[in-house]
Amino acid sequence: MYWGIGLILWVGFVTLYVSKLIASRSNTYIARKSIHILAGGVVALISPFVLSSPLIPLASSYALTLYLVVRGLKGKRYGWFQEEGNYGEIFFTFSYGTLLLVFWTFRPHFWETSYKWLALTPIMFMSFGDGVTGIVRNFVYRRRVKGFWGSMAMLAVCLIIGYSTTGLSGVISAVVATVAEVLPNIDDNLSVPFLSALVLFLAHQAL
Numbered sequence: 001m002y003w004g005i006g007l008i009l010w011v012g013f014v015t016l017y018v019s020k021l022i023a024s025r026s027n028t029y030i031a032r033k034s035i036h037i038l039a040g041g042v043v044a045l046i047s048p049f050v051l052s053s054p055l056i057p058l059a060s061s062y063a064l065t066l067y068l069v070v071r072g073l074k075g076k077r078y079g080w081f082q083e084e085g086n087y088g089e090i091f092f093t094f095s096y097g098t099l100l101l102v103f104w105t106f107r108p109h110f111w112e113t114s115y116k117w118l119a120l121t122p123i124m125f126m127s128f129g130d131g132v133t134g135i136v137r138n139f140v141y142r143r144r145v146k147g148f149w150g151s152m153a154m155l156a157v158c159l160i161i162g163y164s165t166t167g168l169s170g171v172i173s174a175v176v177a178t179v180a181e182v183l184p185n186i187d188d189n190l191s192v193p194f195l196s197a198l199v200l201f202l203a204h205q206a207l
Contacts, residue, residue, distance in 0.1 A: 004056035007043050011060070014039040015081075023080035029144060031081040032088065033134040040096060041127030044120050054100040054111050054119075061097030065090055091189035096123055099197055117165040118204060122197035124165075125177040129158040130188055133181060146182045154178050166200060169207055173200035 015035055023031035047057050068090045071077060082089060103110050103119040110116050137150035155178040162170025162177075177196035181188045 003050040007047065007051075007056065008060055011039045011043060011064075015078075020080045027138070028079075028081055028083060029138055030135060033131040033138075035081060035089070036092065036127050036131035036134075040092065041124055041131065044096075044123045044127055048111065048116050048120060052111075054104055054116075058097050058100040058104070061093045061100070065093040065097065068093065088187055088189050091187045092126065095126060095189055095193040099123055099193055114166075117170075118200055119197070121162060121165045121170055121173065121200060122177065122193040124161050125158050125174065125196050126189060126193045128161060129154045129174075129177060130181055130192055132157045151178055151182060154181060162200075166204060167207075169200055169203035172203045173197075 018038060019031040019034050022034045043057055047054070051057070068082075072087075072090070077084075099119045099122060103115070107115060110119065133150040133154035136153040137145060137147055140149045141147050155174065158174035158177050159171060162172075162174035164170070166173075173196040176199045177192050180191040180195040183191050
């Protein structure tokens with residue numbers, strides 16, 4: 001329980017203080033990506049080692065999703081990381097919780113086995129991989145564009161994550177996650193986690 005409370009406080013600290021500080025020294029885009037990495041990514045990496053179930057990150061993700069939706073409907077937003085007409089942070093928290101919910105629903109004891117990485121690996125692709133690609137693109141191209149070097153950075157990060165957690169299946173899904181990130185007409189906070197999770201699950205069953 002103490003670890004769960006600690007992780008929730010950490011997410012709040014990153015979102016309300018750290019990202020605001022980063023935005024003041026860089027820009028809104030980098031602030032958004034810092035939340036991806038420092039909040040979403042760190043929780044995904046640490047939680048299976050310190051929590052007995054995915055309940056806290058799952059419930060927190062949906063609570064944040066609801067909170068952001070309600071604030072948006074009221075016309076309120078956190079200006080240092082939220083942008084008008086951009087719903088990426090809502091898709092991020094929704095995808096985070098939904099992947100945990102799906103795996104927990106169909107395999108209630110998944111958190112107690114290596115099966116948990118089938119849910120957490122795509123979440124880390126979305127958190128660390130997409131976070132890094134955004135930062136690299138910002139400094140290389142000085143504008144928001146899905147360029148080559150950003151994709152290469154994401155692929156490198158995702159390959160390390162995928163191989164470390166699920167071996168060959170993770171490597172395959174890392175490639176899919178990188179391709180999914182550049183797909184047009186769909187937010188990468190939806191395409192990256194869900195497409196890579198589907199491929200990871202199928203590859204894990206086949207290999």
